[in-house]
Amino acid sequence: MSKMAEIKLKLKKQPEFPLEAESITPNNFAGKTLADIKKLPIYHSKELLSIGDFFSVSGKSDDDPKNLKIVIDGNLSKVKRIGEMMNGGEIEINSNVGMHVGNHMKSGKIIVNGNADDWAGAMLEGGELEINGDAGHYVGSAYRGYWQGMKNGIIRVKGRVGIESMLWAKSSKPSNKWPTLYCGSADSFLGIHNHGGTIVVEGDVDRCAGADQSRGTIVIKGKVSRILPSYKKMGEVNEVLLPNGEKLSGKFAEYSGDHSVSKETNGRLYVAI
Amino acid sequence: MFSSNPSKHRFEKPRIRVKGEFKEVSWDEALDKAADILVKAKRPLLYGFSSTECEAQGKGVELAEILGSILDNTASVCHGPSLLAIQDVGAPLSTLGEYKNRADLVVFWGCNPVHAHPRHLGRYSQFVRGYFRKDGRNDRYIIVVDPRNTNTAQIADLYIPVNPNEDYELVNAIRATLREVDLDEKEISGVKKEDIVKLAEKLKSCNYGVIFFGMGLTQSLAHHRNVDAAICLVRELNDHTKFLLCPMRGHYNVAGANQVFTWNTGFGYSIDFSKGYPRYNPGEFSSVDLLMKNEVDAALIVASDPASNFPAPAVKNLFKHPLIVIEPHETPTSAYADIILPPAFAGIECEGTAYRMDKVPLRLRKVKDAPGECLSDHDILERLLEKVKEKLGE
Numbered sequence: 001m002s003k004m005a006e007i008k009l010k011l012k013k014q015p016e017f018p019l020e021a022e023s024i025t026p027n028n029f030a031g032k033t034l035a036d037i038k039k040l041p042i043y044h045s046k047e048l049l050s051i052g053d054f055f056s057v058s059g060k061s062d063d064d065p066k067n068l069k070i071v072i073d074g075n076l077s078k079v080k081r082i083g084e085m086m087n088g089g090e091i092e093i094n095s096n097v098g099m100h101v102g103n104h105m106k107s108g109k110i111i112v113n114g115n116a117d118d119w120a121g122a123m124l125e126g127g128e129l130e131i132n133g134d135a136g137h138y139v140g141s142a143y144r145g146y147w148q149g150m151k152n153g154i155i156r157v158k159g160r161v162g163i164e165s166m167l168w169a170k171s172s173k174p175s176n177k178w179p180t181l182y183c184g185s186a187d188s189f190l191g192i193h194n195h196g197g198t199i200v201v202e203g204d205v206d207r208c209a210g211a212d213q214s215r216g217t218i219v220i221k222g223k224v225s226r227i228l229p230s231y232k233k234m235g236e237v238n239e240v241l242l243p244n245g246e247k248l249s250g251k252f253a254e255y256s257g258d259h260s261v262s263k264e265t266n267g268r269l270y271v272a273i
Numbered sequence: 274m275f276s277s278n279p280s281k282h283r284f285e286k287p288r289i290r291v292k293g294e295f296k297e298v299s300w301d302e303a304l305d306k307a308a309d310i311l312v313k314a315k316r317p318l319l320y321g322f323s324s325t326e327c328e329a330q331g332k333g334v335e336l337a338e339i340l341g342s343i344l345d346n347t348a349s350v351c352h353g354p355s356l357l358a359i360q361d362v363g364a365p366l367s368t369l370g371e372y373k374n375r376a377d378l379v380v381f382w383g384c385n386p387v388h389a390h391p392r393h394l395g396r397y398s399q400f401v402r403g404y405f406r407k408d409g410r411n412d413r414y415i416i417v418v419d420p421r422n423t424n425t426a427q428i429a430d431l432y433i434p435v436n437p438n439e440d441y442e443l444v445n446a447i448r449a450t451l452r453e454v455d456l457d458e459k460e461i462s463g464v465k466k467e468d469i470v471k472l473a474e475k476l477k478s479c480n481y482g483v484i485f486f487g488m489g490l491t492q493s494l495a496h497h498r499n500v501d502a503a504i505c506l507v508r509e510l511n512d513h514t515k516f517l518l519c520p521m522r523g524h525y526n527v528a529g530a531n532q533v534f535t536w537n538t539g540f541g542y543s544i545d546f547s548k549g550y551p552r553y554n555p556g557e558f559s560s561v562d563l564l565m566k567n568e569v570d571a572a573l574i575v576a577s578d579p580a581s582n583f584p585a586p587a588v589k590n591l592f593k594h595p596l597i598v599i600e601p602h603e604t605p606t607s608a609y610a611d612i613i614l615p616p617a618f619a620g621i622e623c624e625g626t627a628y629r630m631d632k633v634p635l636r637l638r639k640v641k642d643a644p645g646e647c648l649s650d651h652d653i654l655e656r657l658l659e660k661v662k663e664k665l666g667e
Contacts (some may be wrong), residue, residue: 045547047315260505
């Protein structure tokens with residue numbers, strides 16, 4: 001692949017209230033001059049302003065969003081919704097970032113070199129979200145009231161994910177869609193209402209992992225503070241085969257569940273022993 | 274309530290704070306100042322609404338839309354988690370009359386109606402004689418699940434002392450037991466496995482059961498997931514018998530606040546109008562979360578006392594910015610307000626509509642005049658709305 005065109009954004013001043021920056025995606029930047037990009041809308045509470053009011057913009061755009069990379073610098077912890085609905089291309093964020101980063105992403109890649117706030121990668125439909133720090137609550141989860149959350153794609157979090165990550169994740173075998181989360185450690189209710197999502201945790205997990213899981217695979221290489229009473233131990237395995245074809249070796253206790261959803265279930269929880 | 278009207282504790286005229294002291298002013302002056310604050314603010318918060326009539330709540334929604342503000346009610350720190358759970362998994366609810374006339378098994382989970390809803394037991398759930406429950410208390414089997422041995426627990430037929438914050442695991446174990454799964458653990462959340470099996474049998478074998486649940490589920494760890502699990506339990510019990518549930522709402526019209534907000538905006542609480550249309554996301558637009566992050570620059574508090582209920586850092590941030598309250602008494606919130614607008618009590622001093630906890634609307638009547646210059650919440654908000662429109666040039 002040829003070298004990607006690159007646009008650089010730098011936050012000029014801290015906003016008083018969070019910015020709603022859903023306009024920052026390769027799709028919106030593609031084929032636009034720097035002056036046009038500066039004019040793209042951004043909400044600061046109820047004021048409708050533009051990207052140029054808060055960011056300095058440099059670099060060169062490309063007509064094809066898939067060949068465009070956006071690099072963002074400055075403290076972005078008050079900037080929400082970067083990469084919303086993104087479809088192709090790449091975003092690199094060299095800072096902590098606000099809520100909803102990469103929500104509804106369809107394809108492409110987002111790298112956060114810092115921590116992400118809540119709802120990172122919520123309702124993800126494809127692509128890859130990499131967070132080289134901790135993430136907030138509801139990573140890759142469904143928004144309130146949705147029965148189908150993350151449908152495809154991969155989220156990698158180096159550090160900890162907050163509560164209710166991968167809420168209502170849903171896989172599809174016919175269309176070969178396997179929503180997957182890799183993380184360092186996790187808070188309570190990891191993978192609640194899971195409908196086929198895959199979760200691999202390198203470290204420890206708080207209570208109620210896999211609550212109400214009807215199908216899916218959760219692998220925990222550390223400890224679980226309390227396994228739900230509705231999970232039943234099936235035995236021990238030396239290898240776990242993830243639905244996406246990946247193999248994880250190690251000694252694991254295999255549990256089936258959640259049996260509060262049904263007596264027979266394909267849901268599995270593996271905990272290292 | 275009646276004896277406090279009129280009393281020396283009531284505010285009878287609008288007040289504004291001048292150099293740290295409250296000064297009584299005319300309605301025009303107070304409302305003009307209030308409108309100024311709201312119009313100038315970039316991210317105002319409108320909070321409360323649960324102890325006032327529906328007509329005033331409707332005006333609150335209108336004001337929030339025009340201001341592009343945050344709109345929230347006390348469900349945010351109360352039964353909001355119940356609403357979240359209901360949006361996730363639905364809710365089998367009924368009116369209180371049904372429970373009174375039919376229920377032969379009543380579960381109080383994480384609530385203490387003897388103290389919190391003293392008329393509930395006598396009117397709907399325990400001692401009252403119902404159409405099919407002619408012998409009142411003797412025709413009902415009462416189960417209380419609570420970490421504390423409350424007065425409600427003491428008059429129950431079966432008291433289950435669950436470990437604090439472990440309700441989710443207990444509900445989860447009951448659900449698995451209902452599916453004839455033999456649990457691996459011997460004791461769950463402080464309850465023995467054989468007791469859970471007996472409890473599941475008891476729940477299945479009634480003719481008509483109901484779970485009343487309170488803050489013990491919604492505001493202990495796991496919050497809405499406790500309610501989520503309780504709803505799923507009720508759904509599964511309906512494979513065996515008739516079972517329903519009912520949240521024990523607190524403020525007299527908090528159910529109405531959710532109804533009015535929902536029919537106007539589509540959402541029950543935690544609503545943001547900053548983009549001109551309503552968006553909903555508890556955790557992002559809920560009052561406590563916004564105040565903790567200091568993302569609000571003015572507040573209008575209607576019929577509520579957040580200073581007594583919110584976490585201290587949130588209250589500190591609330592007091593940093595201009596604060597308008599519609600409040601009849603001195604409260605920790607009104608003591609720090611910049612403008613106090615004194616209302617009449619709906620149902621005593623003015624008319625209105627209120628929703629009962631089971632979402633039945635009731636007419637509130639007026640029995641006597643309000644003291645001093647007090648206006649109804651509806652009239653105050655309507656006049657404030659006119660002032661705001663004037664200033665915005667609409």
